[in-house]
Amino acid sequence: MRIPFTRNVRLAAVAAATALSLTGLSACGGSSGSGGDAKSLEMWTFKQSHVGALRDAAAEFKKQTGITVKVEAYTPDDAYTTKVQSAAKTGDLPDVLEVHSDGEDRTLGAAGILSDLSGDFKGDWAGRIQQSVQQSGLVTAQRFKDSQPTTAKDHGIKEGQRFSVPLTVGTFGIVYANKKMLAEAGINKAPADWEEFLAALKATKAKNGTTGGLALGLKVQSTGLNWVLQPLAFSQLGQSAYESLFGKDKNADFASPNGLKVLGMYNALTPYWMPGAQTLTIDQADQAFAQGKAAFDVGGTFTLAFLQQNGMKPDDVLAFGLPSPKDGAIPHRALGPLALTGLSLTATSEKPDNAKKWMEFLSQQKVAAQFAKAASDVPATELGADAATVLGPTLSALVDSFKGTPRTTYDPSRGNEFRAPGYEQDDAGAILADLTPLRQQSVEATAKKLRELNASYWAAAQ
Amino acid sequence: MTTAPRKTVPGAVGTGGDSHRTPAAAPGTGGTGKPRRPRSYEALTGYLFVGPAVILFCVMGLYTVGYGFALSFATWNGFTPNWTWVGLDNYADLLWRSPVYAPRVRHAALNTLWVMIASPALTVAVSFPLAVLLNRVRRLQSVLRSVYFLPYVTSGVAVFFAWQYILQPDGAINYLLDSVGLGSLSQPQGWLGNPSTAMPTMIAVTVWGHVPVAMLLYLTGLQGIDRSVLEAAELDGAGWWRTNASVIWPLVRPITAIVMLLNLRESLQGFQTFLVMTNGGPGDHTNVLGLEAYRLAFLKNLAPTLGLASALGWILFAAALVLALINLRALRSKT
Numbered sequence: 004m005r006i007p008f009t010r011n012v013r014l015a016a017v018a019a020a021t022a023l024s025l026t027g028l029s030a031c032g033g034s035s036g037s038g039g040d041a042k043s044l045e046m047w048t049f050k051q052s053h054v055g056a057l058r059d060a061a062a063e064f065k066k067q068t069g070i071t072v073k074v075e076a077y078t079p080d081d082a083y084t085t086k087v088q089s090a091a092k093t094g095d096l097p098d099v100l101e102v103h104s105d106g107e108d109r110t111l112g113a114a115g116i117l118s119d120l121s122g123d124f125k126g127d128w129a130g131r132i133q134q135s136v137q138q139s140g141l142v143t144a145q146r147f148k149d150s151q152p153t154t155a156k157d158h159g160i161k162e163g164q165r166f167s168v169p170l171t172v173g174t175f176g177i178v179y180a181n182k183k184m185l186a187e188a189g190i191n192k193a194p195a196d197w198e199e200f201l202a203a204l205k206a207t208k209a210k211n212g213t214t215g216g217l218a219l220g221l222k223v224q225s226t227g228l229n230w231v232l233q234p235l236a237f238s239q240l241g242q243s244a245y246e247s248l249f250g251k252d253k254n255a256d257f258a259s260p261n262g263l264k265v266l267g268m269y270n271a272l273t274p275y276w277m278p279g280a281q282t283l284t285i286d287q288a289d290q291a292f293a294q295g296k297a298a299f300d301v302g303g304t305f306t307l308a309f310l311q312q313n314g315m316k317p318d319d320v321l322a323f324g325l326p327s328p329k330d331g332a333i334p335h336r337a338l339g340p341l342a343l344t345g346l347s348l349t350a351t352s353e354k355p356d357n358a359k360k361w362m363e364f365l366s367q368q369k370v371a372a373q374f375a376k377a378a379s380d381v382p383a384t385e386l387g388a389d390a391a392t393v394l395g396p397t398l399s400a401l402v403d404s405f406k407g408t409p410r411t412t413y414d415p416s417r418g419n420e421f422r423a424p425g426y427e428q429d430d431a432g433a434i435l436a437d438l439t440p441l442r443q444q445s446v447e448a449t450a451k452k453l454r455e456l457n458a459s460y461w462a463a464a465q
Numbered sequence: 466m467t468t469a470p471r472k473t474v475p476g477a478v479g480t481g482g483d484s485h486r487t488p489a490a491a492p493g494t495g496g497t498g499k500p501r502r503p504r505s506y507e508a509l510t511g512y513l514f515v516g517p518a519v520i521l522f523c524v525m526g527l528y529t530v531g532y533g534f535a536l537s538f539a540t541w542n543g544f545t546p547n548w549t550w551v552g553l554d555n556y557a558d559l560l561w562r563s564p565v566y567a568p569r570v571r572h573a574a575l576n577t578l579w580v581m582i583a584s585p586a587l588t589v590a591v592s593f594p595l596a597v598l599l600n601r602v603r604r605l606q607s608v609l610r611s612v613y614f615l616p617y618v619t620s621g622v623a624v625f626f627a628w629q630y631i632l633q634p635d636g637a638i639n640y641l642l643d644s645v646g647l648g649s650l651s652q653p654q655g656w657l658g659n660p661s662t663a664m665p666t667m668i669a670v671t672v673w674g675h676v677p678v679a680m681l682l683y684l685t686g687l688q689g690i691d692r693s694v695l696e697a698a699e700l701d702g703a704g705w706w707r708t709n710a711s712v713i714w715p716l717v718r719p720i721t722a723i724v725m726l727l728n729l730r731e732s733l734q735g736f737q738t739f740l741v742m743t744n745g746g747p748g749d750h751t752n753v754l755g756l757e758a759y760r761l762a763f764l765k766n767l768a769p770t771l772g773l774a775s776a777l778g779w780i781l782f783a784a785a786l787v788l789a790l791i792n793l794r795a796l797r798s799k800t
Contacts, residue, residue: 085763088543110767114544153540153549156768222746278634279655281747296635425565425768436748441660443748459564 043071044358045097049083050344051076052308053101053171056377057365063373064364070357072099079286091116091351098352099361102167104139104342105416109146109157111347112166118348118355121165128363131371132169133385139342140167145420152424152464167345168362169383173304174338175415176234176325177401184215184298185321193323196334197235197268200326204275207298216277218297220285221440224432229415230301231272231325232435236265237413238327238336246421251461257453266446266453268328269439276440289313301325304401305343308379317379317397324404337407339414342383423460430456537775542767549769555776566773572749573757576664577733580753581788583668585728588675589721595676596683597709610684617677625741628670632656632742657743660750667751671738675731679724686720687713726792733785754781 048054054076061072077083090096102108111117129137147162149155188210194200207215220226237245240261247255248262256262277297280288292300293313307317327336346362348355364370371384372393381398391399434452437443537555539548559570599609631637632655639651652659656666690713698712736755739745745752762774
């Protein structure tokens with residue numbers, strides 16, 4: 004059947020169809036999502052545990068300045084990264100981003116997504132930040148040098164630029180133990196060394212075979228390497244020999260006697276992983292620990308907040324830095340603090356001055372102290388003499404693990420200085436997973452594969 | 466749909482023609498005797514209607530494809546203003562040259578090959594008998610068909626998360642095995658935690674997702690078979706097995722070709738299930754080529770590997786094309 008249309012109707016239909024199509028296309032373009040009036044800001048974070056604390060701070064900020072800050076969280080980290088990248092493409096970025104310090108900030112800065120803050124972060128603002136992390140976010144001479152290969156993620160940055168200011172500090176390699184499970188296994192204090200740690204794992208596992216083990220989100224491939232093997236190897240070998248594990252010299256790399264030794268020590272954990280640890284993300288492993296599915300959990304200082312969110316109280320856990328081997332080169336190793344997250348100003352922000360005011364406001368001692376209490380995280384701001392009171396006993400115990408001399412402190416933020424440029428920790432993590440917990444490879448075969456991986460990156464860098 | 470030009474029928478509204486006027490009594494005109502539209506006017510209307518779709522296709526289709534192809538010859542992270550042209554380097558690095566990427570691609574290709582062999586074969590092995598049985602059911606056939614189709618309707622990220630929970634060390638499958646006295650078959654590390662069971666499990670989940678459509682295609686094919694052919698087979702003394710093996714199976718060969726083709730393509734390029742459920746793990750034991758391409762494109766934190774990802778995508782496309790041709794040739798209808 005033919006339905007007669009008048010010319011006007013047809014033209015109207017064509018116009019409507021065209022308009023709809025163009026609407027679809029224009030939707031791809033978009034504009035800044037921060038929008039709103041000049042007195043409002045938008046901020047994104049990837050830390051769910053920071054949202055409440057940031058919103059509390061935003062309420063106080065509004066009282067003082069009249070500026071509204073809308074805080075949104077996007078988790079987990081991968082989803083946040085994708086969200087930021089896609090928003091950057093469509094022009095929908097907020098004004099302020101919380102970013103992973105010393106890596107992500109420079110990468111986003113090199114891509115033109117973030118603004119250079121080097122002219123602003125100085126004076127009182129910089130002075131309030133802990134001395135040890137004041138250079139976080141800054142493109143130092145070394146970082147600039149590392150960015151020179153065209154394959155570098157942050158290729159294009161310039162020395163002296165700054166793409167983030169520190170918000171939180173902390174470290175990896177923090178072990179959390181369920182006090183109740185420890186007590187049931189006859190343990191009432193933190194293990195003093197690696198051997199005692201293994202003995203504690205053995206005792207809790209013997210007490211309960213299914214829930215007595217160690218949780219770690221090994222689905223994220225670099226965690227075993229970053230959070231356990233590296234601090235362990237540093238303690239066992241000392242800084243120089245530890246760094247040589249990643250070098251070109253075959254007499255000192257992972258397949259050398261030193262390498263075999265530390266891989267063997269790491270492999271000693273094999274009987275004690277919680278069932279399925281290799282299939283868990285970081286959050287899932289922490290959740291499993293909070294649910295009583297494991298007696299121990301390896302994470303970072305930031306893990307405490309997540310455990311609290313999942314129903315554990317700080318008093319329920321015993322927290323300590325990953326213990327060092329008794330007979331190692333550095334038996335009392337400290338875990339160096341590093342800036343974990345920073346605040347960045349997006350290049351598309353239409354209210355950069357207000358955004359900087361907000362970022363500076365968060366660094367104030369009183370605001371940072373409130374943030375620490377609300378988020379159960381360690382702020383980058385120097386809290387002064389009252390720090391222990393503000394942080395509480397568990398967080399303070401974690402901060403104590405930072406204390407050491409330069410020689411005895413494992414600095415997780417040291418990166419490309421001793422590794423091949425472009426070295427991907429996930430690749431090494433996948434090899435380690437085959438050693439433990441998967442038991443697919445022997446220590447020797449794992450060492451050989453790590454040597455080959457190192458060599459491939461050194462070769463690719465030439 | 467035909468693309469043949471329509472002949473103009475004098476008197477039909479809107480068909481144009483040499484005459485500019487329509488006879489007053491012509492059907493469809495309502496007897497108004499309105500003047501005919503000029504051919505150019507009709508053509509313009511048509512172009513305006515298809516215009517938006519063509520523009521969309523050019524922007525979202527041709528432009529994207531062309532852009533992706535060009536990108537495969539460059540190094541870029543998606544944000545820097547300029548691409549660095551590297552010619553065929555990306556292809557060479559992926560296939561043999563790079564000590565970093567080539568081994569990963571080879572490992573992922575081997576895993577993908579397993580999926581490509583097992584997934585189509587198992588899909589056919591499950592869906593064809595299922596369709597034959599369902600075709601014989603006289604009552605509740607539509608209900609059963611819906612039940613078997615459910616996995617396809619519900620497939621999505623949430624379902625894969627559900628599978629993940631089911632397959633955990635304390636998940637439903639281990640619990641079920643323990644409950645029925647088959648505890649020795651349960652996996653203490655979870656079905657996705659044991660490198661020996663992770664890939665077979667992923668293949669099983671993939672097949673679970675593919676069977677509904679394949680079963681429906683077979684069912685459609687079975688219902689289209691002429692009864693007289695089956696009756697002739699019966700008269701010749703063929704039993705149920707022989708009829709299915711020697712008459713029905715060859716007759717549905719084109720459907721098998723389509724099922725195999727769809728599954729091969731999905732096995733070669735699909736990665737969502739792997740991304741959600743294993744992320745290539747445990748270790749690197751379930752990494753597949755599609756996932757590797759996705760990683761290079763989106764999970765490298767702005768490393769300049771978009772060109773490598775694009776090159777890997779084109780390698781996959783070329784492989785899919787070759788396989789499709791081989792598949793269609795091998796399984797073409799001989800009836």
